Amino acid sequence: MADPQAPRAINTAGAWSSRALGVRVAARQREQQVRQVGRLRGQVEECEGAAWALASELQRLREERDDVVSQLHSARDDLEQALGERDALRERLIQFQLSQEVAPE
Numbered sequence: 001m002a003d004p005q006a007p008r009a010i011n012t013a014g015a016w017s018s019r020a021l022g023v024r025v026a027a028r029q030r031e032q033q034v035r036q037v038g039r040l041r042g043q044v045e046e047c048e049g050a051a052w053a054l055a056s057e058l059q060r061l062r063e064e065r066d067d068v069v070s071q072l073h074s075a076r077d078d079l080e081q082a083l084g085e086r087d088a089l090r091e092r093l094i095q096f097q098l099s100q101e102v103a104p105e
Contacts, residue, residue: 006014
């Protein structure tokens with residue numbers, strides 16, 4: 001812009017015009033950055049909300065798993081008891097059958 005052949009007023013006007021253009025570009029960039037930051041904040045909030053929801057769901061699933069494990073342990077204990085009773089009854093039946101063979105009526 002500093003053309004020695006051009007009048008000083010034109011050089012000054014060109015310099016101010018360039019500065020004004022630079023200011024407008026900087027202002028536009030700032031506006032874009034403010035919008036971008038706003039969008040990013042919104043995305044962060046969404047992600048935080050999703051993370052809390054997932055943490056809550058994970059806790060619910062852990063509690064559900066613990067309940068199922070407890071039920072399975074109880075069912076296993078009940079089954080072991082039933083098998084023990086079955087074995088005891090089978091033994092009594094065998095003893096009864098043997099006693100019937102030894103001393104028939």
